[in-house]
Amino acid sequence: MIGTDGTLGPSEEARMKVLLVNGSPHTEGCTYTALREVEGRLNVEGIATEYFQIGTKPVYGCIACHSCNNSDYCALTEDRCNDLIKMAEQSDGFIFGSPVYYSGPNGALCAILDRAFYAGGRAFFQKPGAVVVSCRRGGATAAFDRLNKYLMISQMPVVSSQYWNIIHGNSPEETRQDLEGLQIMRTLGKNMAWLLKSLANSPRPEQEPWIGTNFIR
Numbered sequence: 001m002i003g004t005d006g007t008l009g010p011s012e013e014a015r016m017k018v019l020l021v022n023g024s025p026h027t028e029g030c031t032y033t034a035l036r037e038v039e040g041r042l043n044v045e046g047i048a049t050e051y052f053q054i055g056t057k058p059v060y061g062c063i064a065c066h067s068c069n070n071s072d073y074c075a076l077t078e079d080r081c082n083d084l085i086k087m088a089e090q091s092d093g094f095i096f097g098s099p100v101y102y103s104g105p106n107g108a109l110c111a112i113l114d115r116a117f118y119a120g121g122r123a124f125f126q127k128p129g130a131v132v133v134s135c136r137r138g139g140a141t142a143a144f145d146r147l148n149k150y151l152m153i154s155q156m157p158v159v160s161s162q163y164w165n166i167i168h169g170n171s172p173e174e175t176r177q178d179l180e181g182l183q184i185m186r187t188l189g190k191n192m193a194w195l196l197k198s199l200a201n202s203p204r205p206e207q208e209p210w211i212g213t214n215f216i217r
Contacts, residue, residue: 016196017048019091021084023098023109025056030134031097033175034167037182038095038132041189047196050091052084059108060115068119081112085120093159093196094129095188096147103139105147117150124150126204128195130159130188133166134175140166159195161188 020039024031039049060076067075074081088094096113098105117124131147133140144164151158161184169175176182 015048016046016092016200017050017090018042018093018095018192018196019050019052019087021052021054021094021096021109023054023096023106024134025054025106025108026099027053027055028172029099030167030169030172030175031099031132033169033172034132034134034181034185035095035097037185038189038192041186042193045190045193045197047093047193050087052080052087054106054109054112055080059111061111062114062118068115072120072122074115074119076115079112081115081119084112084116085123088116088120088123091123091127093127093192094124094156095132095192096129096150097132097134098143098147100133100135100139100143103142105133105143110146113147113150117154121154124154124156126155126157128159128192128199129154129156130161130192131165132185132188135166135168136170137168140164140168157195157199159188159192161185161191 020035022032022035026032042049057079059079063076065075073085098109101107129151131144131151133143141164144166148158163184165184165188167175167181167185168178
């Protein structure tokens with residue numbers, strides 16, 4: 001795994017791991033089918049993978065208590081937010097997958113990502129990431145844009161493919177018929193592996209002290 005200084009010895013390359021976040025309530029639905037295609041290519045490239053499944057249990061939204069400022073974890077422990085942060089700490093890259101609901105990502109996924117990125121942002125900071133979305137027909141680009149904002153505010157190198165990371169289908173069987181979508185996922189996996197290996201021995205950029213302003217001062 002890449003160290004805190006952003007470097008990795010060549011003998012440790014095989015220990016690099018990508019966390020695949022399945023933001024669908026369906027364990028093996030269309031989103032999972034897309035993630036599996038990415039995973040297959042990552043594994044071919046020697047990158048280990050692990051899944052985080054959001055599941056069907058209730059997920060809380062952020063209550064702005066700011067308790068995480070003193071702990072790096074969320075004070076709400078009834079769902080899997082802190083599990084995600086802990087798994088992220090042990091991961092070198094991320095693929096966030098979501099179905100499209102009303103032209104947006106799954107609301108439960110956004111609720112848990114709001115808290116995970118705010119409370120445990122250090123676990124994602126400057127690590128490569130990508131987003132994939134699955135839909136029957138429309139709304140994919142809006143959902144894709146929404147999720148990418150988590151990556152960009154965390155200075156995560158955003159991994160691309162040959163097209164936007166979108167796959168279509170109303171069932172896993174239909175999803176597997178989207179041959180271009182499947183190719184996009186494989187290309188994404190290959191590019192993620194290439195970027196991880198390229199960054200393995202590169203120190204992270206130094207950070208300026210944060211300057212926070214708003215629009216009235």
